[in-house]
Amino acid sequence: MSTRLARILTTIFVLAVVLLPIYWLVSTSLKSNREITQEGTLYPHVPTFDNYVRLFTEKQFGSYLTNSLVVTFFSVAIALVAGAMGAYAIARFRLPLAMEGKVGLFLLTLRIIPPVVILIPVYLLMLHLGLLDSWLGLIATYTAFNVTFCVWMMESFFREIPVDLEEAAMVDGDSRFGAFRRITLPLAAPGLAATAIFAVLVTFNEFLFALALTATPRAMTMPRGTATLIGRIDTDWASMSAAGVIGALPIVFFALLVQRHLVRGLTMGAVK
Amino acid sequence: MQRAARARKYRLQGAGLDLALPYLMLAPGLTIVLGVLVYPLWDGLRASTRAYRYGSPVADVGFQNYVHLWSDGQFLNSLWVTVKFVALSVSFEAVLGFALALFCLREFQGIRLLRTVLIIPMVITPVVVAIVFRLIYASDAGMLTALSEAMGGGEAQILGNPLNAFIGLVVLDVWEWTPLMFLILLAGLQSLPHEPFEAARVDGAGAWRVFADLTFPMMRPVLAVAIVLRTIDAFGTFDQVFVLTRGGPGEATRLVSIYGYDTAFKFQQTGYAAALFVTIGLVVLALAFSAIRLLRRVDAS
Numbered sequence: 001m002s003t004r005l006a007r008i009l010t011t012i013f014v015l016a017v018v019l020l021p022i023y024w025l026v027s028t029s030l031k032s033n034r035e036i037t038q039e040g041t042l043y044p045h046v047p048t049f050d051n052y053v054r055l056f057t058e059k060q061f062g063s064y065l066t067n068s069l070v071v072t073f074f075s076v077a078i079a080l081v082a083g084a085m086g087a088y089a090i091a092r093f094r095l096p097l098a099m100e101g102k103v104g105l106f107l108l109t110l111r112i113i114p115p116v117v118i119l120i121p122v123y124l125l126m127l128h129l130g131l132l133d134s135w136l137g138l139i140a141t142y143t144a145f146n147v148t149f150c151v152w153m154m155e156s157f158f159r160e161i162p163v164d165l166e167e168a169a170m171v172d173g174d175s176r177f178g179a180f181r182r183i184t185l186p187l188a189a190p191g192l193a194a195t196a197i198f199a200v201l202v203t204f205n206e207f208l209f210a211l212a213l214t215a216t217p218r219a220m221t222m223p224r225g226t227a228t229l230i231g232r233i234d235t236d237w238a239s240m241s242a243a244g245v246i247g248a249l250p251i252v253f254f255a256l257l258v259q260r261h262l263v264r265g266l267t268m269g270a271v272k
Numbered sequence: 273m274q275r276a277a278r279a280r281k282y283r284l285q286g287a288g289l290d291l292a293l294p295y296l297m298l299a300p301g302l303t304i305v306l307g308v309l310v311y312p313l314w315d316g317l318r319a320s321t322r323a324y325r326y327g328s329p330v331a332d333v334g335f336q337n338y339v340h341l342w343s344d345g346q347f348l349n350s351l352w353v354t355v356k357f358v359a360l361s362v363s364f365e366a367v368l369g370f371a372l373a374l375f376c377l378r379e380f381q382g383i384r385l386l387r388t389v390l391i392i393p394m395v396i397t398p399v400v401v402a403i404v405f406r407l408i409y410a411s412d413a414g415m416l417t418a419l420s421e422a423m424g425g426g427e428a429q430i431l432g433n434p435l436n437a438f439i440g441l442v443v444l445d446v447w448e449w450t451p452l453m454f455l456i457l458l459a460g461l462q463s464l465p466h467e468p469f470e471a472a473r474v475d476g477a478g479a480w481r482v483f484a485d486l487t488f489p490m491m492r493p494v495l496a497v498a499i500v501l502r503t504i505d506a507f508g509t510f511d512q513v514f515v516l517t518r519g520g521p522g523e524a525t526r527l528v529s530i531y532g533y534d535t536a537f538k539f540q541q542t543g544y545a546a547a548l549f550v551t552i553g554l555v556v557l558a559l560a561f562s563a564i565r566l567l568r569r570v571d572a573s
Contacts, residue, residue, distance in 0.1 A: 010375060011382045018389050021404045021447070024415045028407055036413045042422060078304075086301035093294035103298070110309055112560045114508030116529045117553035120536050120546050121312035121319060144308035147301045176293055205397040207511040212537065223399040227515060235406075237413045244403040248396045255395040259388065262395075263455055 025248075029241035036237045051242035059239065060217040061246060064225030068204060071135055071221060075142035076199045082143075083150025084192065088180055090151070091158035104155055107148045115145065116208060123212045133219045141209050146199045153198070157191030158184060194261045197254075201262075204251055222247045320547035326540065337547035347548065349523050350531035357438070357527060358506040361445040366499055368446065369453025374487070376454075377461050390451040398448070402515035405444045406431070409516075434524035437517050441525050444512055449505075453498055460494030461487070493567065500563040507556050528552055 028036055029051055030044040039045075055061040090100040122141060123132075131137030165187070166179040174182065185192070210224035217225070226243045229236055255262055320337055322329040341347050372390075376383055393401070408415045409430035416428035430436045464487070472482050510529040513519060519526030519534070528548070536545035 007375075008382070011386055014372070014386060015389055017447070018393060018451075021408055021415075022392065024407055025400075025404045028413070042418055079301075082301035082304065085297035089294040089297040095294060103302075107305065109557065110305065110313075112504055112557060113313075113553045114504075114529070114556055116508050116510055116532065117549040118309065118312045118316055119533070120542060120549065121315040122308065124315065124319070124542075125308070125312055140304070140308050144304050147305050148309070151301060201395055205395075205399075207397070207399050207514075211514075223397050223511070226397075226399055226403070230515060235410075235413075237407065237410070240403055241407060244400040244407075248400045251395055251397060252392055255391055256388065259391060262391065263459075 022248075025241050025244050028237060029245045031238065033236065033238045051238040052246070054239060055242055055246060059225075059229070059243075061222075061225060061243065063217040064220055064222045065246075067135065067138075067217075067219055068221040071138045071142065072200060072203045074135075075139045075146055075203055076196060078139070078143045079146030079150050079199060080192065080196055083147050083195070084154055084185065084188075086147070086151045087154035088158050088184065091155045092163070104152060107151050111148045111152065119208060119212055122209065126213055132213055133215050135219055137213050138210065138219060138221070141213065142203045142206065146203065150195055150199065153195045154188065154191060157188045157195075160191075161187050190261070190264075193258075194264045197258050197261050201251065201255065316546050317550060319543055320550045322543040324540070324542035329543070333543070337544050338551065340544065341548060341551060346523065346526075346531060347528070350526050350528045353438070353523070353525065354507065354527045354529075357442060357445070357509070357525075358503055360442050361449070361506055362499060362502050364442070364446045365450045365453045365502060366495065368450045369498075370457050370491075370495070372450070372454045373457035373461055374483075376458060390454060392451075393448045394451045396448075398511040399515050401444065401448050402512045405440065405447075405512075406516055409440050431517055432521055434521050437521055438524050441513060441516060444516065445506065445509070448512070449502060453502065456498040456501075457491070457494065460491055460498075464490055496563070496567055500560065500567075504556055504560055507552070507559075 027043055030047045030049070031041065032046065032048055032050070035041055035045065086103075089095075090103050094100060095103075126132050126137040126141075129137070131140070161184055165183050166176075169179040169183045170176065204221075205223060206221070207223040207227070210221045211227065214220045214224055220228070226240070226247050229240045229243055319329070321332060321334055323331045323333050323337075376386065396404075407413065409428070411417055411427045411429055411432065414428060414430070416430065420426065420428050430440050468486050468490075469482065472486060477485070508529060509527055510533070513525055513527055513530050514533075517525045519530040529552075532545050532548045532552070535541050535548060
């Protein structure tokens with residue numbers, strides 16, 4: 001009986017630690033700035049949605065959201081296609097100089113280097129190409145980052161699928177690429193889904209490159225736009241908390257929806 | 273046998289257009305990676321040996337930028353802050369995550385809710401996580417202040433005090449990333465074989481003995497990988513600090529990433545910042561590869 005009680009108490013404690021900060025964010029977003037700074041209430045006494053309305057009418061959050069969705073969609077989609085093909089090539093073919101093994105290691109090495117290390121030269125590159133503050137600049141950058149781990153994750157998924165199935169398809173008259181497209185790819189679908197979900201999370205949440213590469217609502221993504229609310233002297237807590245809720249909502253909803261794939265993707269690399 | 277397998281692989285490679293297929297399939301991915309990651313890396317190396325004025329190179333200075341780093345008190349301090357931050361955060365995350373994973377190993381009511389809720393901190397945008405913690409720590413609008421005032425106390429001083437701000441940053445990281453540690457370790461625990469544990473139970477071993485003699489040694493590789501992954505990641509932490517404290521007060525929470533960013537974009541010392549980042553990249557790579565080598569040796573023995 002006492003272990004049961006200890007278990008319940010621990011569960012409640014963990015839930016409280018995780019959820020209280022989020023409660024405070026949501027609760028603050030429903031208060032007026034006056035209530036936040038002067039009254040210090042523990043819950044919104046006069047709940048209001050003004051903060052949310054203001055984000056979209058005065059602070060261009062519509063644009064930020066659109067930019068985020070466009071940039072995330074294209075950089076994940078392109079990386080998945082390019083990554084799946086690249087992964088298949090190194091999982092199934094022998095290349096000269098045993099390159100099939102080295103490409104994977106090379107991409108993994110690129111993945112280990114903290115992104116901040118190449119921030120300056122990527123900034124200079126986009127500056128010279130005239131791609132600062134544009135969708136294209138962000139999409140190119142995020143696609144490259146996504147390709148590194150898409151190839152790395154998908155290679156192992158493809159290796160798990162028996163070659164015989166492709167051989168059978170080719171005996172039946174399919175081309176090599178046809179066998180890949182019609183047989184291997186559908187079989188690897190759950191793995192591809194896990195990879196895609198992981199890519200969406202990382203891309204939607206990215207801040208550092210968005211900070212350096214964008215400057216106006218033309219291309220600013222959600223995290224980047226949210227950071228513009230942080231003032232030097234005066235902090236508009238009401239807008240900031242509402243922006244936090246808007247920024248977190250789509251991604252949390254998405255994560256809970258695809259929970260099982262997500263956990264698989266997150267833990268796969270480590271346990272193997 | 274091996275020869276047969278090799279022959280089969282060659283046969284699979286086919287003839288005609290199929291011979292070029294692997295290269296055609298690799299080309300799009302490699303092109304974008306070479307263009308947007310590898311070229312900048314090379315460019316960064318070049319920039320690190322130059323002096324810049326107003327964003328354009330004015331002189332070749334060889335390794336001077338690198339030498340200068342080691343007599344730059346602000347860089348050394350940021351390095352020290354980063355090491356402290358990474359060591360503290362990752363240790364807490366490993367211990368808490370492991371404890372939580374052991375706790376959740378046995379099925380009980382509420383465990384599914386717990387596991388679902390634990391996903392939230394690590395998927396929320398890091399910028400938003402930082403906003404959440406600013407809302408907790410702020411001396412005027414913060415949760416801690418509100419709680420303290422509700423109990424008759426005064427304003428909570430977190431972000432204005434160097435030590436408290438640093439602890440506050442570690443707490444943020446632990447809140448955000450313990451769940452990842454937990455998920456990895458739980459998956460590891462669930463993949464352990466059952467037999468040794470049953471044998472131990474038959475032998476009447478206590479819970480502590482089972483943990484010290486079976487669970488922990490068997491979990492060591494997974495634990496090591498999880499710690500290495502988190503350590504590499506934590507070294508690059510930027511977003512949370514940028515939003516929470518901007519490196520302050522003073523230099524109390526200024527990690528190398530923040531110092532490098534300021535050097536490049538605020539102080540416009542492009543070459544010097546590039547040298548700083550190349551150094552950080554090398555440190556992290558060295559760390560990662562020695563960890564991998566160590567793991568392989570443990571695996572082999």
